[in-house]
Amino acid sequence: MTAPIPRDIPDLPAVPGPPKLLPSPVPATAVVPPVRRPLVATFRLLTALLALTGITIELLAGGGPATNPLSHFTTQSSILLALVMLASARRAWSARHPLSGALTGAALLYVTAAGLVHHLLLANAASPFATPDSTGPGWHTVAAHLLNTAVPVAAALDWLLLTAPGRLHLRQAAAWLLYPLAYLTFSLGRGELLIPGTQDRYLYPFLDVDQHGYKGVLGNALLLGLALYALGVLLVALDHIRPNPLRRRW
Numbered sequence: 001m002t003a004p005i006p007r008d009i010p011d012l013p014a015v016p017g018p019p020k021l022l023p024s025p026v027p028a029t030a031v032v033p034p035v036r037r038p039l040v041a042t043f044r045l046l047t048a049l050l051a052l053t054g055i056t057i058e059l060l061a062g063g064g065p066a067t068n069p070l071s072h073f074t075t076q077s078s079i080l081l082a083l084v085m086l087a088s089a090r091r092a093w094s095a096r097h098p099l100s101g102a103l104t105g106a107a108l109l110y111v112t113a114a115g116l117v118h119h120l121l122l123a124n125a126a127s128p129f130a131t132p133d134s135t136g137p138g139w140h141t142v143a144a145h146l147l148n149t150a151v152p153v154a155a156a157l158d159w160l161l162l163t164a165p166g167r168l169h170l171r172q173a174a175a176w177l178l179y180p181l182a183y184l185t186f187s188l189g190r191g192e193l194l195i196p197g198t199q200d201r202y203l204y205p206f207l208d209v210d211q212h213g214y215k216g217v218l219g220n221a222l223l224l225g226l227a228l229y230a231l232g233v234l235l236v237a238l239d240h241i242r243p244n245p246l247r248r249r250w
Helices: 038-061 073-093 101-122 139-162 170-175 178-193 209-241
Strands: none
Touching: 038 073, 038 139, 073 101, 073 139, 073 178, 101 139, 101 170, 101 178, 101 209, 170 209, 178 209
């Protein structure tokens, strides 16, 4: 026989304090679906078109083989940014999750670094690496301003105003140096394969082995690498202290 069920069940003691939720490994974005952001998609599409316009002008105004402008770090980083912006625009339009912060951060870092190198080293008359055609007239200058000024500013505005913060991490700053290291290897290898005296044999004056020797070039590359790493760390730090612009629906 089973014991009879009592008519009056005594009350359980109250749990002290407010109930606490256990930490969950599931991110909030997996629970709350993203929303369509047409204005964000439009801005990113325009940024991609701006970069592609600068690249097209650079290719048409080069006057030589298309491989020469395509070999420049500025052009390659702008192509990467255009692809990232096109993919991000599609995701913002179709309410899909954003791209990885490692990818978008790398694209932002590379175009920003290219713009800083242009303005501080190549187009600066006081710089020992100044090049005359960086400030000269013509379509080449239009492309230079688009790729080294307008595109980095647009990419920075997208990051500051249209991207959620806290998506960049310090470990990514070191990984972002892999592409510049590969580019350095490519640039020096390209210069060795070309005949001495060939125009634009070395793509940048601070990488000119004929003028500085390998010791000087590697020293310049080391300084630029350290500056690029410092810039990456700065982006990560700013990403974790800036306010969240996505509290407002776009």
